[in-house]
Amino acid sequence: MSTSSPEAVKKLLENMQTDLRSLSMECKKKFPPVKEAAESGIVKIKTIAARKTDILAALKENSSEVVQPFLMGCGTKEPKITQLCLAAIQRLMSHEVVSEAAAGNIINMLWQLMENGLEELKLLQTVLVLLTTNTVVHDEVLSKAIVLCFRLHFTKDNITNNTAAATVRQVVTVVFERMVAEDERFKGIAEQPPPVQGNTNRRSVSTLRPSAKDAYMLFQDLCQLVNADAPYWLVGMTEMTRTFGLELLESVLNDFPGVFLQHQEFSFLLKERVCPLVIKLFSPNIKFRQGAGAAAPPAPVEKPYFPICMRLLRVVSVLIKHFYSLLVTECEIFLSLLVKFLDGEKPQWLRAVAVESVHRLCVQPHLLCSFCQSYDMKQHSTKVFRDIVNALGSFIQSLFIVPNAGNAAAVSAPAGSGTLGGSGTLTTQAAFEYRGNWIPLMTVSVQGSAKATYLEMLDKVEPPSIPEGYAMSVAFSALLDLVRGITSMIERELTTEEEAAAEFRETHPEQEWKPEPGRNRAHLVWEEMVNASWCGLLAALSLLLDASTDEAATENILKAEMTMASLCGRLGLVTPRDAFITAICKASLPPHYALTVLSTYSIQGQSVQIISPSSESHQQVVAVGQPLTAQPQGTVVLTAKNIQCMRTLLNLAHCHGAVLGTSWQLVLATLQHLVWILGLKPAVGGALKPGRAVEGPSTVLTTAVMTDLPVISNILSRLFESSQYLDDVSLHHLINALCSLSLEAMEMAYGNNKEPSLFAVAKLLETGLVNMDRIEILWRPLTGHLLEVCQHPNSRMREWGAEALTALIKAGLSYKHDPPLAQNQRLQLLLLNPLKELSNVLHADIRQKQLECVLQILQSQGDSLGPGWPLVLGVIGAIRNDQGESLIRTAFQCLQLVVTDFLPTMPCTCLQIVVDVAGSFGLQNQELNISLTSIGLLWNISDYFFQRGEAITQELEREEEALQKQALEMGETLNRPFHPAPPFDCLWLCLYAKLGELCVDPRPAVRKSAGQTLFSTIAAHGTLLQQPTWHIVVWKVLFQLLDCVRTSSTTADKEKIESGGGNILIHHSRDTAEKQWAETWVLTLAGVARIFNTRRYLLQQLGDFFEAWEVLLNHIQSAALSKNNEVSLAALKSFQEILQIVTPVKDSDKAGDALAAMGVPPVLIDPLSASGPGRPLVRSDSLVERLTRYNGAELQAPPPGEESALEDSTLWWSAWNTWYRAGTESTRPPSGPAEKLAFIPSQPFLTALIQIFPALYQHIKANFSMDDLKKLGVILHGAVSVPISSDASPFILPSYTEATLTSLQEAVLTALDVLQKAICVGPENLQVMYPAIFEQLLLFVEFSCKPPQYGRVETKHVANAKYNQAEWVALNYVPFAERSLEVVVDLYHKTACHKAVINEKVQQNIIKTLRMPLGLKYACPSESTWKLAVSSLLKVLSIGLPVARQQASSGKFDTMWPELANAFEDFLFTKSSPPDNLSIQEFQQNESIDVEVVQLISTEILPFANFIPKDFVGQIMTMLNKGSIHSQAPSFTEAEIDVRMREEFSKVCFETLLQFSFSNKVSTPQEGYISRMALSVLLKRAQDVLRRYVEDERLSGRCPLPRQQVTEIIFVLKAISTLMDSLKKTQPENVDGNTWAQVIALYPTLVECITCSSSEVSAALKEALGPFKDFMQPPVSKVQNGES
Secondary structure (H helix, E strand, O other), X not given: OOOXXXXXXXXXXXXXXXXXXXXXXXXOOOOHHHHHHHHHHHHHHHHHHHOOOOHHHHHHHOHHHHHHHHHHHHHOOOHHHHHHHHHHHHHHHHOOOOOHHHHHHHHHHHHHHHHOOOOHHHHHHHHHHHHHHOOOOOHHHHHHHHHHHHHHHOOOOHHHHHHHHHHHHXXXXXXXXXXXXXXXXXXXXXXXXXXXXXXXXXXHHOOOOHHHHHHHHHHHHHHHHHOOOOOOOOOOOOOOOHHHHHHHHHHHHHHOHHHHHHOHHHHHHHHHHXXXXXXXXXXXXXXXXXXXXXXXXOOOOOOOHHHHHHHHHHHHHHHHHHHOOOOHHHHHHHHHHHHHHOOOOOOHHHHHXXXXXXXXXXXOHHHHHHHHHHHHOOOOOOOHHHHHHHHHHHHHHHHHHOOOOOHHHHHHOOOOOOOEOOOOOEOOOOEEXXXXXXXXXXXXXXXXXXOOOOOOOOXXXXXXXXXXXXXXXXXXXXXXXXXXXXXXXHHHHHHHHHHHHHHHHHHOOOOOOOOOHHHHHHHHHHHHHHHHHHHHHHHHHHHHHHHEOOHHHHHHHHHHHHHHHHHHHXXXXXXXXXXXXXXXXXXHOOOOOOOHHHOOEEEOOEEEOOOOOXXXXXXXXXXXXXOOOOOOOOOEEEEHHHHHHHHHHHHHHHHHHHHHHHHHHHHHHHHHHHHHHHOEEEOHHHOEEEOOOOOOOOOEEOHHHHHHHHHHHHHHHHHHHHHHHOOHHHHHHHHHHHHHHHHHHHHHHHHOOOOXXXXXXXXXXXXXXXXXXXXXXXXXXXXXXXHHHHOOOOHHHHHHHHHHHHHHHHHHHHOOOOOOHHHOHHHHHHHHHHHHHXXXXXOHHHXXXXXXXXXXXXXXXXXXXXXXXXXXXXXHHOOOOOOOHHXXXXXXXXXXXXXXXXXXXXOHHHHHHHHHHHHHHHHOOOOHHHHHHHHHHHHHHHHHHHHOHHHHHHHHHHHHHHHHXXXXXXXXXXXXXXXXXXXXXXXXXXXXXXXXXXXOOOOHHHHHHHHHHHHHHHHHHHHHOOHHHHHHHHHHHHHHHHHHHHHHHHHOOOOEOOOHHHOOOOOHHHOEHHHHHHHHHHHHHHHHHHHHHHOHHHHHOOOOHHHHHHHHHHHHHHHHOOOOHHHHHHHHHHHHHHOOOOOOOOOOOOOOHHHHHHOOOOOOOOOOOOOOOOOOOXXXXXXXXXXXXXXXXXXXXXXXXXXXXXXXXXXXXHHHHHHHHHHHHHHOOOOOOOOOOOOOOOHHHHHHHHHHHHHHHHHHHHHOOHHHHHHHHHHHHHHHHOOEEOOOHHHHOOOOOOOOOOHHHHHHHHHHHHHXXXXXXXXXXXXXXXXXXXXXXXXXXXXOOOOOOOOOOOOEOHHHOOOOOOOEEOOOOHHXXXXXXXXXXXXXXXXXXXXXXXHOOHHHHHHHHHHHHXXXXXXXXXXXHXXXXXXXXXXXXXXXXXXXXXXXXXXXXXXXXXXXXXXXXXXXXXXXXXXXXXXXXXXHHHHHHHHHHHHHHHHHHHHHHHHOOHHHHHHHHHHHHHHHOOOOXXXXXXXXXXXXXXXXXXXXXXXXXXXXXOOOOOOOHHHHHHHXXXXXXXXXXXXXXXXXXXXXXXXXXXXXXXXXXHHHHHHHHHHHHHHHHHHHHXXXXXXXXXXXXXXXXXXXXXXXXHHOOOHHHHHHHXXXXXXXXXHHOOOOOOOEOOEO
């Protein structure tokens, strides 16, 4: 309820009346005047109450009267009355109804009471009520009231004293509050400028308003009193203490700073009175040194020492806090003093309160900022701020270094620090411990508020004892608060500024942000603050960090160091930033760990020695590990504090990475070492995971740290992930730091085999991966460094380098860039470039990684590589033979993937690279299968070209145009392989050229495969090529290939190749390099020939077809003459093919058994069957068509509409010359001695060679001359003469008993047959060739008896040859010779009458040739020979003799007759004896042949004796005569003798002889004479034999005669019986009389023989005697003396 409300007023009036009544009652007896006054007062009040309005105002007006009774009551000095009165007065005061006059009266009354010492507490209460409820008391009255309170403060009563002190304080406050209220009221009124101040205070007061004046006077007197001077205003003061005065000053200054700042009068007081006073009072403390006696203070109070000093410091704190701006100079002095009080020489309590005061400053960052601005930044001024910080630092250090009095005991027994308590748990009190000095840490104040303990001890007079650790704890808090305050203030400002800048940039993107003008100044201040403080801070914090044993304290210290580092970074102060970071780094590592980056910092000539951790700290060891550096040796120890520091370091890097700049190096180096010691190893993606150390179990981790490790590893990863929020410059700093760290690791890993630190590499990878969106800016330094790592000799190091590099490339390619890679070719090439660079690294493991990466890129990004293809293909193709198989295999997998999946997606310009790469895999010699497969890939590529031909052509031509244009602009010529050809054709040519290279690879399998593929692709896809390109194909590809192959084949090694590795068996036909090259030569030649054949009409349109034809023939010839059967044979097949001759295949040997036997592939059977690996080729003309087209050897007209150049005779004659040269060379017998085994061509080769002739002849017969025929003859003869090697003989020779021809011999005869047929139907002039053909054939006939000699080669008969030895076997020439003979007979049959045949004495030659087998007869190699010879002779003679007789006159046959006579002679009386095993039947057959010959003589020759030369007839007669006498071989057994005597033959001879001897038509007496003479000789001989036999028989008695003699006698007896028979058959007139006489004369001799004992002789005798019965009767004609 308000005091002015009607109810309150009513209540007041009632109370007043009641009070007055009570007073009147009390004073009724003793004090009547008072009673009266009271009663008049009641009347007065009632009067006022009746007024109804403004009762309170009326009361106030009349207050003097109203109060009067109560004042009088107080004057009674009666306690009861006094109390009643004071209560009433207070009630009036509280209702503000006291006027100024009344108030003065009241004060006077109270003063009297005070002087009388009555109701002191009530007095104080009344004064307080009076002054607080209204403002009526001023000037002297006020001062009197205040003095009253002061006086009461110094009474003997403690309660009164304290109450009075409180009242004084309140009153002082009220005075100043009034002034503040007054100022508020007059705020709007313009003040007159105050007059110029004089020196005295009096004059200056006149300008103040009333309340202000009171305040001024009061404050001035307080200063006087403290200074122990008399007051001006507070008259009546009796005593005063300095402590109380200082307290009052402090409270005024602290509570009403505005008063002093707004009013110059008051400011003047501060400067002129307060500051000098404080400085003066400080002086004893300044001079004081511990141990010196205390100087007696002035003034009445004793021992003001601690209380005054403490209060002074409080005043100073207030002055500095509120009036720093007014008292700059003075504050400098105060602060300097404060710093001095921290000195070690000062008493402990002084240092304690000083440090509390400093703490108070430390929590006011803006104040500190002002110090820095006002002092540190001014020239010639004390560096106050720096001194404060340094002093704090020194203070802390001094606490550690100088043990204070109370500390000695504490050191010896630290209160449970680090010792195990009885319960076994670790009871640690927070404390610092350094070099044996143990200082406990107390909680002194809440963070950020300086709550002092000793500055508040206002009641203490004696200096208190300071507990141990208190000063340290305050200093520690001060330090932390200082750092916290400064950093948060500056950072707040910086953040505001950055936000403003950001906002400005958003709104005005094109303008540059300019900070406000004052900003730069602010920055300078901040920088100065940091520069001034960092050394001291760092020294103190490092020391504390080392000494700290408490986790929370450590955390605070680390946080302070971190925030300072971050602030320095933000302000761009590199040195301090690095220093703080270094400190954290050092604290993270084990003590004395040698890490060069963290060396001492020296700044501006001051060296800040960062305190090296003391080794004997009581820290919990949590990990033992290997050091990464060379020193220290052995293991190192990590404590929990190290780990804590490490986490701070991580935190720093994580949260403040953007400001670290170059100090990344420090941070990362330290982290690397810690990670190493903790044994964290990099895992996929570069994250570090706990792993076992490689070098033994040297890493020991406690469970405490084990649980931490995943967290640390996680933070580490997050740290690098957060690099994505760094700006570009900071990111570069980070990358550079990682790179140099990695370089160090590389250096260290060089010399030794210690496991390298992979921290930097792993983190480079992580950083790269999270910064993919701006990868361009860091790609070059990043990959450049990783490439160096990849070349490091340490395998683990380079493995990680490669891992990192490939992971980055893969990530870079798969990242969704903006714009996408497809539109940003430059970036794509940038990303792929390091992949290419890896190809220069020689280490296989790196190349393996590189290729695996390529494989993965292909699998994931193959479709979008675009312009990156050349790079990727370059990597795949960068294989060398010195690399291992696995590398090549991986690279090849990539290539396979490219060829199977990506050809359509890559630019066509890369196709040529693909061909090159595939080719290089073919050429590598590490892995045969890959070479072969790559040839398959080339086939697939060619297939792709074929299918996508049009699209590729268009794209390539577009590209070509662009290049042409470019070349023109640059004035250069376009340079690409095979240039004039169109680009698509060039692609083909590159493919062919690659395959061509592969065709001459050293490995046979590769050559074979490549050859097949090359020819198949040309055959299958050659149609796509433009005509001019064919020219390049023929000359640059095919012929060049043939040249290479020929050269290699001829120079190939003949050494036998041992079976590879024992598991591969090599067939004997391939067991030398030469034989393997032979196969290649065969394939190549066949392929080229096939192309010539199938593309004949296309090639003929090229201008130089004839030259090409010649070159090809030349190749065929050199192949045919190669010393290898396989090659030479194949050459002929190719020859046949280009001549378009198809050998008719006999059913008997479909694929040529002989060829198969030689191990030669039957190339010829279907030259086009070898199609490529893809699908069967579309045949240009199938074998069947060709067989129908060229039936046999006869070439029919070419298909209609095409001009056939096959008829072009130059081509054919060229072919004939080739054939002739090949034939001559190959069949020419070796000239040297037989030991040097010359090369002897094989049978199949010769056969094929000869088989070519008939077809060839068809085209050249028009001009085929005699010379050509002779050439042919030489070749045929040579070919037939060639022997066979014994190992081939079983396949080629029939078993030698069978009489068949070899195919070669057949071919020879066929060739001659073709010729003679041609002559037969040809013109006359050809017939002169007949004799030559006969001559050739007769040569062959001679082979039956005299096989041809092949040079000096020794041949054996086939029966004696050993199969597996290298011997030469002569062929069985008999069948051949016999066949030749038959041909001769046939031919002669046809041509006997031809002029040439007659003129060239063919018949004579035939007879001459036949003489040899006829003469040998049984000695012939084969008995069939002489039989055939006889029958042939008979046939020839039957045709030829009539011709000879006709031509008798011409003399052309003169020489023939003697030849013929000799032939008969040799045959009929052969020198060879029949074989022993000849059966009787055979003998009889042979005899019948002889008989035939004699019959021929008797029918064809003797009857025409007159046309025949005489000598010849004489020779014939002699022969018959000889034949008629039994001639016998001495070796006959008796049983056979009668058969063996050729009786039949003798008979016929005899008969013929007789027939011609006794014929009536004897043309000349000479003939008759011959026969008669012959008979008489015969008979006479018989007589002699018989006589001798009879005699011998007689002499021998019982002994049988010798066998011979018996045989002879038997023969004679038989001859006699034959003669008898002949004589009987002859006409008697033809027989000479003498002959009869001689015959009869034999009879007696015969009779004498009857006595012989031999039964055989008796039998023969019987036969001989039998015919004599015809003589028993006289003959019909009269004969006398044997004459008719």
